[in-house]
Amino acid sequence: MISSAIQYPHRTAEDSTGIAATVMKFWLKRKPRLLHDYSLAGYILSPNPTIMAHASDNKTLHHDGAAERLITKLLVDPSLVGNDWTIQRAKLIRYLL
Structure with missing residues (x-):
């Protein structure tokens, strides 16, 4: 082939x-x-200028959701509960996206 x-x-x-x-x-x-949360978030969060330009024109809600899930999974302090958890998650998402 x-x-x-x-x-x-x-x-x-x-x-x-x-x-x-x-x-x-x-x-x-x-x-x-090949299409999973890590690859989708890596695409839209890439520091490469060429990829950044392409991602800003072509990203979808699917990409945003993948990035939010990873931010929540990897960066939000798991010991927080309730409103504290929600506030920290919202701040991280706003900061990174």
């Missing part, structure tokens, strides 16, 4: 033997394991 994609790179994505189709098959196979 890969060798035919390399031999015939001029084929289009609609052609099931082209390099674009081969890459898409690989992506679709691995997508569920």
Whole structure:
């Protein structure tokens, strides 16, 4: 499969033997394991200027939710309860996002 994609790179994505189709098959196979909270948050919180520009134009609520879940999981003090927990979580999310 890969060798035919390399031999015939001029084929289009609609052609099931082209390099674009081969890459898409690989992506679709691995997508569920690659799209998780860490990768989505890493995308929108990246310090790389190119990625920052792309993320600001293309991020969705799914990305924001992933970042909020990670901030809550990794940074909010687990010993806090009730209103204190909510306040600290809100401050961190506002600060980081």
